Every structure is written in C-alpha cells, then in structure tokens.
Amino acid sequence: MTGPLVEVEDLVVTSGHGQRIIDRVSLTLDRRSRTGLIGESGSGKSITALSILGLLPDGLVAEGRIAFAGKELTGLSERQMCAVRGNDISMIFQEPMTALNPVMRVGRQVAEALRRHQGLDRSAATGRVLELFTAVGIPQPERRVRSYPHQLSGGQRQRVMIAMALACGPDLVIADEPTTALDVTIQAQVLDVLTAQVADLHTSLLLITHDLPVVARTTERVLVMHDGRILETGPTTEVFATPSHSYTRTLVDAVPPLSRTAQVEVVRRERRASSEPAIVVDEVTRVFPLPRSTLTGSRDHVVALDAVSLTVETGETFGIVGESGSGKSTLARLMIDLDTPTSGTIAYPGFERANHARPGPQNGTVGQDARNTRASTLGSWVRRSVQMVFQDPMGSLDPRLTVLDIIAEPLRSLGIEGDHPARVRELLDAVDLPPESARRYPHEFSGGQRQRIAIARALAPHPSILIADEPVSALDMSVQTRTLALLADLKERFGLTMVFISHDLSVVHEICDRVAVLQDGRLVELGGVDDVFVAPGSPYTRRLIEAIPRLDGS
Secondary structure, three states: OOOOOEEEEEEEEEOOOOOEEEEEEEEEEOOOOEEEEEOOOOOOHHHHHHHHHOOOOOOOEEEEEEEEOOEEOOOOOHHHHHHHEOOOEEEEOOOHHHHOOOOOOHHHHHHHHHHHHHOOOHHHHHHHHHHHHHHOOOOOHHHHOOOOHHHOOHHHHHHHHHHHHHOOOOOEEEEEOOOOOOOHHHHHHHHHHHHHHHHHOOOEEEEEEOOHHHHHHHOOEEEEEEOOEEEEEEEHHHHHHOOOOHHHHHHHHOOOHHHOOOOOOOOOOOOOOOOOEEEEEEEEEEEEEOOOOOOOOOOOEEEEEEEEEEEEEOOOEEEEEOOOOOOHHHHHHHHOOOOOOOEEEEEOHHHHHHOOOOOOOOOHHHHHHHHHHHHHHHHHHHHHHEEEEOOOHHHHOOOOOOHHHHHHHHHHHOOOOOOHHHHHHHHHHHOOOOHHHHHOOHHHOOHHHHHHHHHHHHHOOOOOEEEEEOOOOOOOHHHHHHHHHHHHHHHHHHOOEEEEEEOOHHHHHHHOOEEEEEEOOEEEEEEEHHHHHHOOOOHHHHHHHHOOOOOOOO
C-alpha cells in the first residue's frame, strides 16, 4: 500500500472544564518509519498517542481527524477499536510492572493477544510466545514463560512488553518512555532489540520520550511538542544539530556533556573536599537470606555487598554508579542506618569527634551497657546529620499531608525545637518554591516541584550529609538540569557532603568529584570522576560508558 500510515489533522483534546490539552495538532507517520515525539512532561505527548488508540482517560474529549492506513479511526465504536488495538496498533508502556497483570504468568499474557487477534490455539500460541521471547533476547525462554512479572528484572519485563507489542505483527508500535527507569546497558539492549524487531517486521515506530539521546540513537525523524502543540519537525540529526525553535534549543542545551558526543573533551576540575572523612565504609558485606526452598528445605542467600571499602570526604560530591542489583541502594540504606551490615563497619568521624570524650568501659556488663548507649547516641546523630532524597517523590511524600507538615515532620519527630513554620518558609525559598506552596498537597505539584519538596524536607534538620538515591532519573532533562543545579547550589550554601547514587553516568560525570563503580555487590573501580571516565580501568566501567546514548547518534 502507498500513502502515510497515520494521519492526524487538527486534533484538539479538551478537559471537562474546557481546557485545551492538545491544540490543533497535525502529524503524519510514514510506513516503516521510526519517529520520535519529544517534549517535557505535560507537553501532550502521551495524550496524543492515547488519542490515536482511542484510550483517552475519562473526562477528556478528542476532536479532529485520525486515520490509520486510510481508515478513519475517529468515531469508531469501542468494539471496532478493540480489533485495531494490539493487532494493527500496539503500545509499549513506560512501567511494565503496572502494565502487566501481576497474578498471571507472562507467557500467558503474551499468548492472550495471539489467541484473541490471530485465532491461534493454545499450543500454537505457546510456540509463538517462545519464538518471541527468543527474538527479544529473554534468557531461558522455556522457563521465563512460566514466570510472574515480579520474578523478572526490569529489563526482562520490558522485553516481555516488546514481545507482547510485536506478537501480532502490527503496522505501528507506540513506545511511551520504554527505557526511562533502565540502566544504560539494559537501555541499550532494549533499544537494540526494539529497533531490530520493528525492522524485521517492517513495522513503524513512534517513540515517545523526554530523553533526546535515546531519540537520536533510535529514530530517523523527530517531532517537538510543547503545551499541546507541535513546534518543530524534521530529520532527527538536523533538528538536534541546528534546532530552529528556541524551545528545542533549550531541550538540546539541557543534555549533559557526556551524552552529547563520545568525543567530549573532559575538563579536569578542582577538588571540592577537605581531607577529613565524612563516612568510612570498611569491608562492608551485606547478605540477604532467601525464602526456604519447598523442594529441598535448604535456604539460599544473596550477597548484595561483598567486602566494600571506600571513604567519602567532607565537602565532596561522591558518586556511586552501577546497574540495577549492583548494591547501590543497599549501600545507601547502610550509610543512613536504615540497615545493618552482615560484617564490616560504617563509621562517621563527625560523630566520633563530637563524642570523643565519652569512650566508656570496654568489657563486662557495664561495658555492654555503654556500647548500647553509644549505639543509641550514634543512631540519634545519624538521623539528624544524614538525610536522604529518594528517587520517587510521589512515593516518599505523604499524600494526606500539606507541604508545611511534610517539611516540618522531621523537626517534630527528632524533637527539634523552634519556629517550624518559619523554617519551612526558609526552606521553600531555598528550593525556589513560593511561600503559598506550604498550604498545598503533593498531587498539586509537577514531578520536579515534588522533588524540590523532598529536598527541602531532607534539609529541615540541618544535616551535614545528604544522600541522593536516583533523585533525577524520572525527570525531564530540562527539569533534571535545574534540579542538579539546585542540589549543587544547596550543597555549597549549607556546606553539605553529598553522596549521589545513579545509573545515569552522564549526570554523575557532570556533578561529582569522585565516583565508585559497583558490580554485583563488589567495588570494581574508585577514583576521580575525570580519571574514571577518561581512562576507565575496569572493563565493566568501560562497558557502562560505551552504552551511554549520545545526541550525535554515536
């Protein structure tokens, strides 16, 4: 067939209050093409895709013309659209854990689409699922088809979603932020699988994302969206190299240097730390027991950290990188005293200096009491002096509390006296939020604003150490840039030591002084960030750096 695959003309989507969410959008998608749709959160990317599929949330109304392969989709009944979804047009969602049925085996979920749309019997559908799992690179497909979603890694779950989307050989696959939460190496593998499969099946791809380097790596053409309108369109390489719209230029400028080109020149930076250690991790091992096997009665275990030793110096920004399961978050929980090492020690010289005059007896019953008292005192010191910013602010902020109560909560729980509302106003000003924010609830803010609230809460008890665990991984690049600048400013203003944990190496390269690389719970590399990124000593570190998608497509 000839002609465009998808034609959207003058699409308008309005809410029940008459607000225009999509404002007269027109676009075309060619057959066998790979197109990127980029823009910040709230720009209308996902709503545009859902309009094509007829899956708009309740309360939203679409007007305009939408045609697929010459067939008008506007005005089709729900029954008619069900025949199109999954068979002719399929979608890969951002979070497979919410898109997959948690109580159904993944093989059966993929087979369900084949039986419904292709009319295959159980045996034929199972055989096709095995072929699909093999094609998308899922290891041991015969075993994995019988797994539940929670038994698979994030990358494996996303591969299941790709297999499901491609099962019926659709003409168009819409991928909505399919790699946002994945490590760079897993992200590269998923993108390679996706592009290879759509090429083999002669399928068109619409990739929706805020990650410009991912678009550069994957697509031939790009559409730039902002406030419900298409601002710019053209070949991906041309738009990113010479953007014609100021908004596109803003998005391009927000890309970290390491994500621009593999040939980026690294400028050696001044060390911003004193020689005094803030945290000393000495031969720390953390072992987690697994549930006892119902077949053998034995109990296995997982070594999350294996004899890790490192020192975080006072005043520096210390990066910790590695793939999912490498032990990054486990180490963070140990540093903030939310968990206890199986062996080894974590020391805080600041606490030792504050309590050096009270060594206590070393043996006997009295000595044990003194050690218990010291442990209790250390716990109180850590809760005040070491604070954490979590990855998902919507999950870490209590939705029933106002921002005033959220930020003041650590002050109350730690028994810190003073004018709490005044402290909240001071912190809101520090994170660039207006004073009236104190009366609002978390759901009334954007993702970047919620992360600023989480940062303000962490700063409330005047900590000396801030641990940030994937604090910008879910944010748009422009919002990410502003959040990183805010963290750097607050660090200098309040004299903080910061531990920054991330799977995004380009972000770590931008803001950290030194970096530790973890692999399977072991420390494989440690050094100045420029030294590690210019000349990585570990093949694993080199592999992580090479997997970073670049804006120039390399």
